[in-house]
Amino acid sequence: MAGTATLDRSAAATAAAVDQDVLIVGAGISGIGMAVHLQMHCPGRSFGIVERRPQLGGTWDLFRYPGIRSDSDMHTLGFVFEPWKHEKSIADGPAILDYLNRIVDERHIRDHIRFGRKVVGADWDSTAARWTVTMEDASGITSTTTARWLYLGAGYYDYDEPYQAHFEGRGDFKGQIVHPQFWPENFDYRGKKIVVIGSGATAVTIVPAMAKEAAHVTMLQRTPTWYFIRPAKDAFANFLRKFLPEEVAYKITRYKNVKLQDISFRRARTRPEKVKDFLTKRLQKALGDKYDQQAFTPPYDPWDQRLCLVPDADFFEAMKADKATVVTDHIKHFDETGIQLQSGQHLDADIIVTATGLKLAVAGKIPVRVDGNLVDWSEHFYYKACMFSNVPNFAVVFGYLNASWTLRADIVSEYICRVLNHMKAVGADVATPVLEDPASLTEENIFDFSSGYIQRGLHIMPKNADRLPWRLSQNYVQDRIDMRTGAVDDGVLSFGHALVAGNAAATLEAAE
Structure with missing residues (x-):
């Protein structure tokens, strides 16, 4: 220096x-x-x-x-x-x-x-x-x-070092295991069967992105997560930018979003059942006949964990297109071809992504x-x-x-x-x-x-x-x-x- x-x-x-x-x-x-x-x-x-x-x-x-x-x-x-x-x-x-x-x-x-x-x-x-x-x-x-x-x-x-959850039989798996924190450069997963372990923000981002080229992506979750659907584009912000200077439009939008975040968080803490109903109805509308109550009803109140953002409902669109599936279960062990679950179900996989956190x-x-x-x-x-x-x-x-x-x-x-x-x-x-x-x-x-x-x-x-x-x-x-x-x-x-x-x-x- x-x-x-x-x-x-x-x-x-x-x-x-x-x-x-x-x-x-x-x-x-x-x-x-x-x-x-x-x-x-x-x-x-x-x-x-x-x-x-x-x-x-x-x-x-x-x-x-x-x-x-x-x-x-x-x-x-x-x-x-x-x-x-x-x-x-x-x-x-x-x-x-x-x-x-x-x-x-x-x-x-x-x-x-x-x-x-x-x-x-x-x-x-x-x-x-x-x-x-x-x-x-x-x-x-x-x-x-x-x-x-x-x-x-x-x-x-x-x-x-990311958080690496212990999985019995991990060494037996013949495919590739990847943690999102250290993603391989130029990683080719086209046409592969993929299991993503986790249900947080990282998993919900990876699943629809990989589903575009993979044969199929399964998100394996132990516990469901609360999801919030919103547009990737802020229509209010883009409207203001047409008529106001960039700095002014940004300042107004920032103020609006801060207030909405604050109100939403406080409402989740004071009236959690109302927020649960609101989020659930949005999910049901987004998924239609693909909605699974077990997969999308967490055992905790919204904002007991951070809400998981799903822009343009892309995660749910992948599910409706049969490119992605959610499975709620516990892992018994890995084996040569995938993951054996406690329920007896087996998830075949070429690639396992351990989105297990930080x-x-x-x-x-x-x-x-x-x-x-x-x-x-x-x-x-x-x-x-x-x-x-x-x-x-x-x-x-x-x-x-x-x-x-x-x-x-x-x-x-x-x-x-x-x-x-x-x-x-x-x-x-x-x-x-x-x-x-x-x-x-x-x-x-x-x-x-x-x-x-x-x-x-x-x-x-x-x-x-x-x-x-x-x-x-x-x-x-x-x-x-x-x-x-x-x-x-x-x-x-x-x-x-x-x-x-x-x-x-x-x-x-x-x-x-």
């Missing part, structure tokens, strides 16, 4: 120079968003981005399975500062990558990105008030860079140390949904479970820019959410979603309290108000300077 620009600070401060004021880890939606917000709101701050992959995009570059698309509308998955201009609001992966690349190039952000660098360590030194970040390239050669702030846009799941990861699995002490995230509380108790100059993005990821990424970026500007105004080098007595907080599990990947990862997640600011809220509308207008200097976020060496260890010990 080039440059040694540093935050303005008082003459009494002793913070060391850095390679950049803000180091952003990850060049996906979160990282690119933060870079643009820094340009807009903190133009005097230098920044760099490190990205482990050879190109930007994060999730949208990693996942290459057939039909890859957004599971949120692009008027909310898009950034607040950059209108989504495509006709389809439910976008495919290549269109999203085009959007991100255009932003990066038009705003000259690509020059700030160092590709092919995996962050393998981050160490905070209170005596210098800076982070030293260790990176590793593809050949294993390490290098370091320093920053005043560390901003993680590395997502929330394990990029190296593994959660905190802070990109990066070992983070504060003055030599390894941070155990499960022992720290969230602060303002993006920082952590007693960890200085550090922020991360964990998107909403009940709304679009970018909604959180935008307001977190704006908030951290507010913090940086406040630090400049008061001449501070360090901002730390101080929690002196964790026992004074009442813990609460706000991840009240029954999704498997959430439940499997709860033990590694940071803590949540039953009140703000020590929780990861799932209420975007209220969060936006709090993050944009709430006081930065709130009596919890402590502002200070680099410590002399003798006081650093004692201060950290007292905070813990």
Whole structure:
């Protein structure tokens, strides 16, 4: 990273120079968003981005399975500062990558990105008030860079290892087994019999896409999922774009979609039976005589897990065309030619796709140390949904479970820019959410979603309290108000300077 620009600070401060004021880890939606917000709101701050992959995009570059698309509308998955201009609001992966690349190039952000660098360590030194970040390239050669702030846009799941459910007899299967997270390049499945294990967003995307060329695709589910059918094109948005400037039409559509998301989620929580009836009637209409109550009646309420979006009912159209089938059963074991089910039924297969989910990861699995002490995230509380108790100059993005990821990424970026500007105004080098007595907080599990990947990862997640600011809220509308207008200097976020060496260890010990 080039440059040694540093935050303005008082003459009494002793913070060391850095390679950049803000180091952003990850060049996906979160990282690119933060870079643009820094340009807009903190133009005097230098920044760099490190990205482990050879190109930007994060999730949208990693996942290459057939039909890859957004599971949120692009008027909310898009950034607040950059209108989504495509006709389809439910976008495919290549269109999203085009959007991100255009932003990066038009705003000259690509020059700030160092590709092919995996962050393998981050160490905070209170005596210098800076982070030293260790990176590793593809050949294993390490290098370091320093920053005043560390901003993680590395997502929330394990990029190296997906969740692999155990299947008895897996090694006996003579065909090919593929996980969507690592889709083979130029994979030929034409004319093949395919079984897709899973019923979530990935499975429902893959099935209709593969069904176009496969002999037949069977989606094997243990438990049904709630599906929501909507058009891939937003007629309201496209109508507005005919008469209004692009930015205005986008802003209105974004507001409309945020409100509808919020209303739908709240209604599902307060009147679940009404929402069940609504979703079921839509399914019955879409499927006609193909509707199977057992296959499409989940044992949980809508939004106990994320609703599964089906644009233009393409999944159900594949079923009506007899190109796809849903089977609800439990797997007994794999064998040479397919899958033997507990019911006695056998599913013949040439290819098995294990759409069994993701593994959660905190802070990109990066070992983070504060003055030599390894941070155990499960022992720290969230602060303002993006920082952590007693960890200085550090922020991360964990998107909403009940709304679009970018909604959180935008307001977190704006908030951290507010913090940086406040630090400049008061001449501070360090901002730390101080929690002196964790026992004074009442813990609460706000991840009240029954999704498997959430439940499997709860033990590694940071803590949540039953009140703000020590929780990861799932209420975007209220969060936006709090993050944009709430006081930065709130009596919890402590502002200070680099410590002399003798006081650093004692201060950290007292905070813990």
